[in-house]
Amino acid sequence: MWKTWQAIWKRRRFESDMAEELAFHLEARTADLQRKGHPPAEAKRLARLELGSPENYKEECRQARGLRWLDELRGDLLYAFRGLSRNRAFTAVTLITLTLGIGANAAIFALVNAVLLKTLPVDKPEQLQSVYWVLPYGRPTFQNNASGSSNRDGNLRVADMFSYVHFKKLRDELPHEVELFAYSGIDRLTVTVNGQAQLARGLGVSWNYCRGLGLRPPLGRSFLPEDENVDASTPPVLLSYDFWRTAFAARQSIIGETLLVGPIKTIVVGVLPPGFHGTQPGEGIDVLLPLTAWGMEQRRDITSPRTWWVKMMARVQPPYPVPLLRSELETRFIAQLRSEPVPTPYDLPTIRLIDGSRGLAWLRDAFEEPLKLLMLVAGLILLMGAVNVAGLLLARAESRAAETASRLALGADRLRLIRQHLTESLLLGVLGLLGGLCLAALLQSALPSLLAREGEIPLIDIAPDARFFGAALVATLGIAFLFGFYPAWKSSRLELTTALKRSPGPRAGRLPLGRTLTGIQVGLSLLLLIGAGTLVRTVLNLQSLNLGFKPERLLIFSADATLSGYRDEQALTYYARALETLAATPGVESVAFSRHGLLHASSSSGEFYYRDANSRLQHIEDAYIQGISPNYFHTVGVPLLAGRDFTRLDDRKAKRVALVNQKMALLVRPDGASPIGLTLYQNDKGEEPVEIIGLVGDAKYDSLRDAAPATVYAPFGQRGIRQATFSLRTAADPLSIAPAIRRVMASVDPRVPIYGLRTEEEQIGIAMERERVLARLVTGFAALALLLAAIGIYGVLTYSVARRIPEIGVRLALGAAPERLRLMILRESFPPVAAGLAAGLIAAWWFTKLLEQFVFGVKPLDIWSVAGALILLIAGAAIAAWIPARRASLVTPMTALRYE
Amino acid sequence: MPQRSDSDAELLPGTLDLLVLKAVSLGPQHGYGVLLRIEQITGNALKIEQGALYPALYKLETRGDLAAEWGISDNNRRAKFYTLTPAGRKRLREQAGGWNRLVAAMEAALKATAEEL
DSSP: OHHHHHHHHTHHHHHHHHHHHHHHHHHHHHHHHHHTTOOHHHHHHHHHHHHOOHHHHHHHHHHHTTOHHHHHHHHHHHHHHHHHHHSHHHHHHHHHHHHHHHHHHHHHHHHHIIIIIOOOSSSSGGGEEEEEEEEETTOOOSOSEEOSOEEEETTEEEEOOEEHHHHHHHHHHSOTTEEEEEEOOOEEEEEEETTEEEEEEEEEEOTTHHHHHTOOOSEEOOOOGGGGOTTOSSOEEEEOHHHHHHHHTTOGGGTTOEEEETTEEEEEEEEOOTTOOOSSTBOOOOEEEEHHHHHHHTTOOTTOTTEEEEEEEEEEOTTSOHHHHHHHHHHHHHHHHHTSOOSSOOOOOEEEEEEOTTOOOHHHHHHHHHHHHHHHHHHHHHHHHHHHHHHHHHHHHHHTHHHHHHHHHTTOOHHHHHHHHHHHHHHHHHHHHHHHHHHHHHHHTTGGGGGOBTTBOOBOOOOOOHHHHHHHHHHHHHHHHHHHHHHHHHHTTOOHHHHHSSSOOGGGGOOHHHHHHHHHHHHHHHHHHHHHHHHHHHHHHHHTOOOSSOOTTEEEEEEEGGGGTOOHHHHHHHHHHHHHHHHTSTTEEEEEEESSOTTSSOOEEEEEEEEOTTOOEEEEEEEEEEEEOTTHHHHHTOOEEEEOOOOTTOSTTSOOEEEEEHHHHHHHOTTOOOOTTOEEESSTTSOSEEEEEEEEOOOOOSOSSSOOOOEEEEEHHHHOOSEEEEEEEESSOGGGGHHHHHHHHHHHOTTSOEEEEEEHHHHHHHHTHHHHHHHHHHHHHHHHHHHHHHHHHHHHHHHHHHHHHHHHHHHHHTTOOHHHHHHHHHHHHHHHHHHHHHHHHHHHHHHHHHHGGGOSSOOTTOHHHHHHHHHHHHHHHHHHHHHHHHHHHTOOHHHHHHHO | OOOOOTTSBOOOTTHHHHHHHHHHHTSOEEHHHHHHHHHHHTTTOBOOOHHHHHHHHHHHHHHTSEEEEEEEOTTSOEEEEEEEOHHHHHHHHHHHHHHHHHHHHHHHHHHOOTTTO
8 A cells, every 4th residue: 555655656666767767678678689790770770679569668667666546547537527518417417416415414423423422622522421320110219309300211210310429428438540520400580781681591510510521721710618608708619611602701810700690709710611511411500619618509408418410530640440439439329328317218220321421412312313314314314315315326327338338348347447537426425515515514504403401502512523524425435336337337337239229229218227217216205204294293282282272362470589589578579579560560461470470381280189089089180380470370371260360479478389280180080970069188297287278270281292291380489489370361462562571670670680582482382393393304305206206207107218219200100199108107116116106106105104203193104194205206206207208209200200 | 368379388377477576586677578577587488468467566565565665677677676675585585495396296296107096
C-alpha cells in the first residue's frame, strides 16, 4: 500500500526515470552494435527494433509498479462524467432521487446520533456509571419522601434516587479510583438579573461533580469541599456557558458578584465549559448550586436518610473493575440501611450500574422507538430511490448495448466494463451524498423541534461528527454498489450477435427486472401510505376526543410564587390576589387556577379510603387529586352535576371538603347513588376526613390518551399550593389578551415570572406533539415514496415505448387504432402494479403492527387507511402510465420508420 | 507475441525473474548490463526479449527483491543500477532450489526406459 502511494506521489519522477533508463539502454546497445561493425544509422535502427515498442514496455512497467489502476480510475471517472453530462435528464432524475433519499436518511440519522448514540461532552465518558437501586415491583420501599424517576423493568422497579446522607457516606467510603458524585433533578427557579426575575433551570450538585465529570471551568473555579457545608450563608453558584452568554452577555467580571437565585443570595464563582448541558441530554441547565444549598432552597430535609432525592454517578478509573464497584456499593448501602431505625420492615434493594457515558435521559427513553421507526422508513425510501436508479441504469445499459457490444468485440475486458459502470454508480452516489448532506444541513435547525416535549425544544447536539459522516459514506457506497452492480454485471454479459443487430425485437423491450423493481416500489409506497393513513387517523382521533372540558377560548399560563420567596400562607394570598386582578381584566369572562394544568403531563395521586356499607374502611386504588380555586369547573367547562362548588370560605379553618368526578363517585358508591355527604379518609386509620360536597363530570387530567381518571378535587385553600396553572375563559381570541395578561401579572408582583402562556388548544397540540410529528414525517415519506414509484413506472413504460416504436409503427401501418395501442402500453403496467399492491398489503400488516404503540383508536390494516392508500396509489400509477401510453398512441408510421 | 527463431531455446515462464536475480547477484548492474550478463552466463543460448527485461526489473524492484540507485556508468552516463536485497537473495536461493529439483525430476523422467519400470 505504502509503495503504491509512493508510486502515485512520485509519478512524474517515475515516468522520466523510465524514459531515461530506456534511452540509456538504446544508446549502450547502439554503441555495442557499432563496435560489432554496423554503420551508425543501421545500429540505431537495429537497437530500436530489438527493444521493441517502448510504450508497450512502459505500460507493463507501470503495471508492475501498481499504477495502472490509477490510470484506469482516471479514465473511468472521465468516462462517467462525460456520460452523465451527456444524459442530463437521467442525471437530474437520479441525483434528485438520491439527494432526497440520502438527505432524509442523514437528517434522521443526525437525530438518532444525537439522541441515542452520542456520548456526553465530558472527559473519557466511557468511565462513567450511573447508579440505580432495584426492588421487586410493588414491594414497599424505604423512603418517606422521594423525588426522582423509577422505571419498571419486567417485574423489577429500577430507581435512581438516593438520600444525600447515604451518598455522603458512600462517597467517603469508596476507594480513590472511584469518584462518586451526585446531582439533583433539574428544576425551575428564578434568577434575578438586573432587578428582573427570570426563570432558569437549576441543578444541585455535589462539590466533586465537575471533578467527576472532568469539567474544567474556562472562567473562575468549580466547587470546593467546603462549598457543601450546610451553614454557608452565601453559597457559590456556577453558570452554564450559554446562560452566562445570554443573561450576562459573557461578562468576565461576573465572577465574585452576588446573584439572587430564588430567595438565596449566592456568589458567582465560575462558568461551565461550552457545550455542557448536564448529564441529562436534552434538558438544559442554567445554574449549578451545591447540593446542600439546593436542597434547602427546595425545602428538602437533607439530613434525613429517608428523603431520597439525589442521583449518583461514578467515574471508575480503569484498572478498578466495575463489577467490584457494584458489589462494594451494594454492601455498604445495605449496611447503612440496616443501621437506620425504620417504622415498618421493607425489602433491601440491590444496586445496578448502568453505562453512564451517554448520561440518562428521558429523551432517549421517549424517542428511541419513534426514531428507530423513522430510520427504518427513511431507509426504505432510500432503498426505493436506489431501485429507481437501478432501473434507470439498467434501461440505459440496454440502450447502450450496441456500444458495449462493439467494445467487447474489440476486445474490452469484461471486468473492466463492470468496473467502469460501478465507477459511474459510485460517482452518482457521491454526488447524491453531497446533495443529501446539503439537504440535511438545511433541515438541521428544524430537527430538534421534532423532539419537543411540553412545547420545549430539547437541547441536543445535532452537529455532525465522525460517526455521522462515516455512516453517511458507508450507506452511500453500499447503496451505490447495490444499484450499480446488477446493471453493470448484466451489461457485461451481452450476447454479442444479438446486441449488434441494430433493431431490437419486440421481446427486447420488456425489461423484466425493471418491472420487478416497479412492483417492489409500488409495494413499498403502499406500505408507507397505509402507515401514514393510520397515523393521520390517530391524530384525527386524538383531536376529536371527548375531553370533558371545553378548550375553546381558554388561555392558560403557570406561575410559582414559592420560587420567589413566598411561603405557604403568603403564596395563597398571592394567588388569591392574582385571581381578583385577572377577573377584573377586560376580555376575561371567568378565571380560576389548579395545581396541575389540564393535559400538562403532570398530576398528583392521592391516598383515599372510605367506609363501605358494612362500615369497613376500603382503600381506593388509583385516585388522582387536583387542588383548585373556586370557579374552576365553570371556567374550564366541566359540568357541576350535583352539590356545590368551593367558595373562598373553604379554607384551612373550615371543615375539609372535596368534589369528586363520576368515576370516583362510582368507586365509593358502586350502586350509582349520590356520593354527596360521604366522607373520604386520607389514611388507613380512618383519620383526616374529607366530606364530599359535590359531583362533577369526568374530564381528562394529565394525559390525552388516557381516559379520565377517578379524581378528587380539593380547594387550594385547604391543601396549600406551590405552582399553579391559571385558566382564563376569554370573550374573544385568547391570544389577543395575552400581552394584557403579562402586564397584569407583572403588576401583581414583578418578581414572580409567568411561563407557558398559551391557549389550551395549543396545549392539546403539545400533548399530541409526538403523534403529529410522526404523522407529518411518515406522510412526507409516503408522498416521496409515491412520487418515486410513479417515476419508476413512468421510466419503465417510457423506455418500453421507445424500444417498441418500430413495432408500434408496424401495428399502426396495419391499421391498429390509437386507443388499442394506448391500452397495450397501459396493460404492461398492470402485472407489476398488481403484484406490488398484493405484496405491499401483506407488508403493511407487519408495518402497522410496528406502529401500534404510536397509534390511537386505529386497528392494524385500518380499512379507511388501506382504501385511501389504494386509491392514491392506483391514481398515481395511472397518471404515470398514461403519459407514455399517450406518447405511444401519437406515433405515426413515418416517425416509426425513421427510427429504423 | 514476439517471433522467436527455432534454434534459440524457448524461455520458460517465470525463468526470466530467476535469471535477472542471478545476474544481479553477481554484482550491481544497470538494465543493459543485466541483459549482457544473462547472455554471457547462458552462453547466448537463451534469447531474451530486450524490452521484457524492464517490466521484470520493475516488478522485482517493487516487490523488494532488487534495490535501484542512480549512478554513473562506465561510459560516464547516468544509469540506474540494480543491486540484490537480502529478500532478493533469499528468493534467488529458493527459486534456484526449486529449479534444480524440477530439472532433476525432468531429467530422470526423460531418461526413463521401459525396462526400468
